[in-house]
Amino acid sequence: MSVTKKFLYVNRRAPYGTIYAWESLEVVLIGAAFEQDVALAFVDDGVYQLAKGQDTKGIGMKNFSPTYSALGDYDINKIYVEKESLEARGLTLEDLQHLVWEDEDEDWAEKDSIQVVTSAELADLMEQQDVVLSF
Amino acid sequence: MKLSIQVNEGPYQHQATDSAYNFTKAAIEAGHEIFRVFFYHDGVNNGTRYTTPPQDDRNIVDRWSELSAEHDLDLVLCVAAAQRRGLVDEGEQERNKKDGNNIAPGFRISGLGQLIEAGIQSDRLVVFGD
Numbered sequence: 001m002s003v004t005k006k007f008l009y010v011n012r013r014a015p016y017g018t019i020y021a022w023e024s025l026e027v028v029l030i031g032a033a034f035e036q037d038v039a040l041a042f043v044d045d046g047v048y049q050l051a052k053g054q055d056t057k058g059i060g061m062k063n064f065s066p067t068y069s070a071l072g073d074y075d076i077n078k079i080y081v082e083k084e085s086l087e088a089r090g091l092t093l094e095d096l097q098h099l100v101w102e103d104e105d106e107d108w109a110e111k112d113s114i115q116v117v118t119s120a121e122l123a124d125l126m127e128q129q130d131v132v133l134s135f
Numbered sequence: 136m137k138l139s140i141q142v143n144e145g146p147y148q149h150q151a152t153d154s155a156y157n158f159t160k161a162a163i164e165a166g167h168e169i170f171r172v173f174f175y176h177d178g179v180n181n182g183t184r185y186t187t188p189p190q191d192d193r194n195i196v197d198r199w200s201e202l203s204a205e206h207d208l209d210l211v212l213c214v215a216a217a218q219r220r221g222l223v224d225e226g227e228q229e230r231n232k233k234d235g236n237n238i239a240p241g242f243r244i245s246g247l248g249q250l251i252e253a254g255i256q257s258d259r260l261v262v263f264g265d
Contacts, residue, residue, distance in 0.1 A: 003255050030247040131254040
């Protein structure tokens with residue numbers, strides 16, 4: 001399949017209240033095999049999906065948050081977090097996992113995957129996509 | 136135009152499945168091609184033939200099956216989502232040693248790759264859900 005499209009996965013919900021976050025991540029991981037141009041966006045309560053130090057023992061659910069740190073290995077390195085959503089929740093970049101990828105073209109230099117973008121910038125990014133999957 | 140549909144919510148619980156059905160039907164009637172309808176999350180519950188709504192209500196599952204029979208619609212339930220929620224076809228029954236199966240006519244169970252492929256192959260992927 002030679003067509004390459006721009007896929008954006010928009011994650012809008014908290015990680016454990018519903019299954020949307022986890023099943024979104026499953027699509028992202030499977031989709032990685034199709035070698036498309038993939039980006040992820042985290043908005044609203046979705047920003048909590050990337051929060052570091054998650055502990056799910058008390059609710060008896062699988063803590064899937066370590067999976068996000070594997071995204072770089074799947075060549076998924078465009079992860080956009082909406083600035084307004086962080087601010088509304090009293091969060092900063094420091095509260096999120098440090099996600100990185102290795103740039104093959106620069107001798108595997110480690111680079112940050114997360115970019116904090118404004119709502120307006122995110123709207124522009126959405127405009128540029130071929131496929132937007134919202135979870 | 137070539138369209139694919141993604142249904143993310145369960146039947147009766149949420150209007151998304153009704154909207155998806157109405158949209159799909161209208162698109163076909165308007166001459167568009169439906170490449171695939173992909174059911175994800177609780178949307179897989181659209182594909183159980185054990186659904187028995189009261190007689191004065193619409194039968195959402197039968198409606199999909201009939202539309203599929205009429206127009207050769209490809210109705211796909213995500214296998215991972217289906218396994219979590221107890222949606223089983225003959226193959227899955229065999230593989231997971233279950234005592235029965237419940238998939239409705241016209242539906243098939245397959246992987247998430249079918250959703251990505253639908254996104255690649257279609258002019259538009261239309262998502263129904265919250």
